Amino acid sequence: MFTRGRIALSVLAVSALALAGCTSDEGGTEATTTATTAVESAGTTTAQAAAEGVTFTEGVVRAKGTDKEMTGIFGTFTNSTDEEINVVGFESDFEGAAYELHEVVDGVMQMKPGGFVIPAGETYELAPGGDHMMIMDYMEEIPAGDVVDITVELSDGSTFDVEDLPVRTMNPGDEDYSQDGGLMGHQSGMQEQEQNQSGMETEEQN
The missing domain is CATH 1.10.287 (Helix Hairpins)
Incomplete structure (x- = not known):
């Protein structure tokens, strides 16, 4: 790169x-x-x-209450350079929260291997039911009408700030919320694999 x-x-x-x-x-x-x-x-x-050379526009954060521990950020990355750009992470100022980049594969939401690769001169959309950024393990309210600042990290170690992302009430896309407010498929690593395997075994038994 x-x-x-x-x-x-x-x-x-x-x-x-x-x-x-x-x-x-x-x-x-x-x-x-x-x-x-x-x-x-x-x-x-x-x-x-x-x-x-990269911007994040039309950004929005899904509002959440204290009954949920995670929420998503959506919008569009635009790469105005003649080289591909790799987004590998982001952060905000929610104390104790975890921040991850996610994708949806065959209806299952999981961490995005390698992050988001934005081709030279093109855009990369984050949308409900598709690729998105996740704020996780945060039980405090993120209310509609508020704004959120984030810092986006690229693979070369550089960062850029995105300020005043609006928080809005949004309907889920293809996301499946469990009864306790957690978002199914949004566990990380081995925990996610174990849950998927357990679900498959339950279906086979039925």
Whole structure:
């Protein structure tokens, strides 16, 4: 990913070595330090370019009460760069909450392996019943009419902020809520697999 950034770093690194070899010992340290700073600056610029090249619009958070411990965030990522961009996570300021990227496969909601990959110059939609961001393990109310700020993380380590996402009352998509308010299929890892296996065995017995 970000091939141009890696090429730029390689050219700068080679230039740094050549510059250090052509100077005296006294000037070599200064030249090497300057070249190293240039390499680090180029890497930072590449990461910033990726973060600045993606936006999240039409975002909305589903309102929830204290009877549910999780809710979803939906909207559209737009990649305006000529390289694919990989969203690998996000955070907000809900104390004690967990944050995950999810998908729906054959009606089952699960963590999205590798996150969301947004092709160059294209969009990536998050929608009820499809891919979405999840706020989990949070029992406090997130009421309609409120707003939520999030920080989105990309695979290169860069981040960008999305502010004032509106919280709205929304009907579920293809999501299946259990009686205790939990969202079926939204357990992580082994717990999710065990639940799915248990459900299959119950159906076979019936």
